Amino acid sequence: MVSLLALIGSYTLTARLLSRPDILPTTEEIAEALGALLGRGVQLTAGGEHAHHHHPSSAQMETLLQEGVTLQGALAVTAGRVLFGLGVGVPLGIVLGLLMGSSRRADDYLHPIYILARSVPPLALITYIMLWLGHSEAHRLIPIVYAVAVTMVIPTYHGARDVAGKYVEAARALGARGRRLLLEILLPAAGPAMLGGLRYALAIAWMTAVGAEMLMAENGMGNLLVGGGMWSSRLQTRSDPAVIIVGILALAAAGWAMDAGVKIAGARLTRWAR
């Protein structure tokens, strides 16, 4: 808490000393941008008599307010994409990881293909997916799912092969089969490794979501950061650092909150391990 205040204090001081608001906005400007993005801009889009005479501080802010973009709205859209990516990608990655980790034969065949697939940056796939599926939600969601699944494979794989391997052998010798082996031995033993992977996949999912939105989306945090419009025109409007900093802070807070949630849930789920 003290260190957080120190962080804010040192920032304020640096911004003051530099006194170049076009590069490093002051803390007040950032707070103002935060207020405007949190919904005081609604009055602007409503048209007619503005009850609130707040003039948009920059071109980027003006565009965003005209489009009716709010911080909580954009954050909700991005969080929704992140959750979708996790919801589909995590089970996919776990299934593949368990398969490769528990069967030597599957590992021999699938690992080389996995290494190839992992090497392709998910964001580079966007345009190719778009050709196949058209301009839709799919080409924003598939890269996130892909990135999450690829990230989840390795920790699950090592959990299943290196940690659970011995227990699985022992349970097999004692006669455990199928469902029971999976639910009572393999998953709990690989659990801690998978949770570590999940926390990493979470960060990757946020990054991919923001990247995909910066490239091709009309909403979400990535769009808020680059200030609306398509990428080609996004380059021409000069960005407002205050808006970007507010967006980054919101993303950091959201990522931190989700990570804390996973940590708490994970600690409950793996209580037996301690």
Added chain:
Amino acid sequence: MMTWLSARRAVVALVAIASLYVLAAEVGHGRLPDRIWMGAHYVENVQLLPTWRSLVEEGTFLIESNILLDSIAVSTRRVALGLLLGSAAGILLGLLTGSASRLASLADPWVTFFRFTPALALLPLYVVWFGYGESSKVLLIATNVAVITFLGAHHGVCGVPRVYLDAAASLGANGWQRFQKVTLPAAFPSIFASIRVAAGLAWVTIVVAELINAQMPSLGYLLALAGAYPRVPTMLIGLATVGALVLVFDLLALLLHAWGTRWMERAA
């Protein structure tokens, strides 16, 4: 890891995937739609699954015209520079905060902040700060790399067992000797593992970073151009090139890891 896998089965799997693609492309040739709605207009002559012939044709064109090699050189240089700068800064900081607990509490909020900031979100800010040129691309990669290697170095140093340090001290090692002979080697595995992760992420970053003030010899822009026309053979060759470079960097990082930890006993 590769020795652990059966080479014969790996070849079978890769050949199977390749022939599956060739087969799909031959079957799809003429059957898949070649007229595609691109949001605002139709584009003609799109090969959704280019046959191996058109891939080879496009590949020879891209190589003969030097486009591909120039792009590889430019993008690799950016990634390598960013990796060097970022890991130097990140590892140094991590070693510092790991060894001095007072510094750790000072750096803590910054680390938490950077850890949960998607690195790509910094891109527009870096454009404002460092302009459209080379520096904002390299620095974006460097930041991304620095955060990961910092965490690796920090946790590596914190994870050194107290007993090792005490033992070294009782044998008469001074502070610098303890750091050099005990802390540093013991933190190596964690540091090199983080470099490996960072190398992969650096390539993810460059694909987006190269869209700012995009200029031709660069893989990111090659991909973007191929997407804009759209020209699928170029796109697939670009994807494969980036994938191959990621593999090469991963292999280099693995070698570095093996070299840095060669004093350790090998389990496998």
